[in-house]
Amino acid sequence: MEQEKDFVPKILVFSTDKISDPGIDLAGQQHIHYSPSVYFIIVPCSAGVKPRWILRAFNKGFDGVFVAADGTDCPFSADCSEKTGKLVAYSQELMKKEGVNPARLKMAAVCSVCALPFSNHMKNFSKALSGLGNIQSEKYIDPEEKEKQK
């Protein structure tokens, strides 16, 4: 896909109240810079993010959604990563049906002191999304579907 000039992807991050959001706060406290087109919505736990919220974000114009997961630090459940992984995978299925490239949704554990790792995630994800281009230009077709159509 051709890259638009000066395209800065808009990213919505679902962060968690007790684990990843404090890590993201810490990035700010240390004045670590990341793209100003990164926005946050705090939830209690990453395994509680509803797929419909993720789809809403794409429908409204976000170019990428990043779930900053609790990982093994989750205070609620040792299986948090697995549960978050499942909802992310399910959301990606829904995205395919809507014609949204599943690579636009990413999940990674961000701990309460993961300031630098978080900013690196944003850097890498922004880069990947720049390659995919603006969500408005999305004409994603599931490769399996493509195969079937042949």
Add this chain to the structure above:
Amino acid sequence: MKEKIGVYICHCGGNISDYVDVEKVRDVVEKEEGVVLSKTTMFACADSAQKEIVNDIKENNLDAIVVASCSPKLHLSTFRNVAERAGLNPYNYVQANIREQCSWAHTDKPKEATEKAIRIVRACVGRVRYSEALEPFTIPAANIALIIGAGVAGMRSAISLADMGTHVYLIEKSHFIGGRVAQMGELFSTDEKGEEIISDLYDEIKKRDKIQLFTGAEVVSVSGSVGDYKAQINIRPRYIVPDCDMNKLKEAIAECKTEIPDEFNFGLTQKKVIYKAYENCRPEIPAIEKDRFNPDQKFLEKYKDCIDLEQKTETLNVNTGTVILSTGFDPYEPEDGEYGYKKAENVITLQQLKRLIELSNGKLEYNNREIKNIVYVYCVGSRQKEGENKYCSRYCCTAAIHAALLCRKKFDSVRGFHLYRDIRTYGKHELLFDEVSRQGDIFFRFNEDESPVVETANGKLQVKFRDILTNNEEVAIEPDLVVLVTGMIPRKDSSTVAGILKTPVGSDKFFNEVHPKLRPVETVIDGMYICGTCQGPKNITESITSSLSAAAKSNSLINKGEIELEPTIIRIDPEACEWCDKCAEICPFDSITKTEYSPDGQKGKTIALVNESTCKGCGMCAPVCPTDAIDIIGYTNNEIESMIDGLIKEV
């Protein structure tokens, strides 16, 4: 929907306004639907500003407010209180984080930061429009605590709680109290003996009527919730007749010939099946390992006034307001062959060395050999690149060095050779490191990729390694004893306790706190606390500190007789719910059951029912609901989706 919203945009003295044009933010936000008042302020958290907000709410009859300032971690409760003081429900307040997540993160791009701040505030206005007035649940609470584990942490916590007026059930799985500290002999840095500390704590416990101590006691089930937990405790018998003639019992012990390995001495010695953990143990009444005890009828008849093998396990049901876990640690036991353990002769662990020192008199002997030279291998089972224990147990460096000093002090010319990766005698313990170096012990440093090899060669114990400090010189030592400096792992049965109490454990298998810095003794389950080494490696000072903290948190929660719970839990939409049990299945707290729903007296349907006192509002159930019947209160679809819309809307 809220229609009279007040918005305050904070300069934070320049922390925000140096990068974000707060006046521009105000100008844009002012035009948002529902906003009737918007102001900028130098410091929103200052007393004067708080008073101004209170007045504004009252004068303008505001029904919701947004303060755009720092992270909610800092001032969420400050501004909730402001709202409350003005007669507004605190949950009709939303904080917009435009400092940590905006001005500070984009100091290089003020134009973009201003645009981002506008979007953030707009999203929060959108969210607060859908905010609901919520009331905390108030539930009655019993001023009683159950403490699981009577080691130093559990005992100290019990004493502190009793002194604050809380009734305490202190239960210990073993027949003797004191946990690991009782086994440690002389302790760094005071040289007091572990068993002396245990006896002192026991005496203090006995002075307090508010503490009921049960030994041989295990929790088998816990139900209920904060303020009103119901615990079932099984108490195993000692098989000793209460108040029997102690002299006669001593005779019985002398006559009993059956011996088994003594766990208290880590298998270095044997013990009788009728035994005391150690001579001055508490309680002082012996116990019998019944499974290993096969006395003849004559013996039983002779000592029937002292020994009663017919005693049965008793069950005790207690009600308690809180639970404190202080189940302690197990020393890491090396694998067979790990640094020669159980393969080469004279390879023991640090914990065994400590017992050996206690059991020795004048001369340090092991396997009938006098010990003159000891090699200590550090970080055994700790800081593993591969394997389970990635963490540092932090007490072992100091404990090993202290043991080496003890050997030098107590026995003639015992020399130590210390093979370490890094020495972590933090804080004042560094003095011990200085001392042992001055006395002549030698330190070598090895690389974790090239661990020392311990083996028996030509009938002699040999340790070979490369020493980083002398340019990777290969060194071989033939010591009399190799001591593996092993760290801490969670107690073997702590996973059983975790299963019963549903307390979260971390990837290191120790119990997990809510927040390692800000809420270090609370678990995510209301009224359940952790302290001591069941939470992670600690020395005694640190264990006691956490145990006192757990006692204070526990008492302050239940001493008023009632508890307020956060209302931000989940809510089921009875119309949408079709009861498939997916939510109940995924809930980590068993907070969802089913109920019958029949709103109009007609034949109803089965729907999910939330237990309000155990639901934590994590929302794990929400994404799995096929009919989207679950809302997380405070994070409803309306609230989250209006935020998404607000964030994306062009400025």
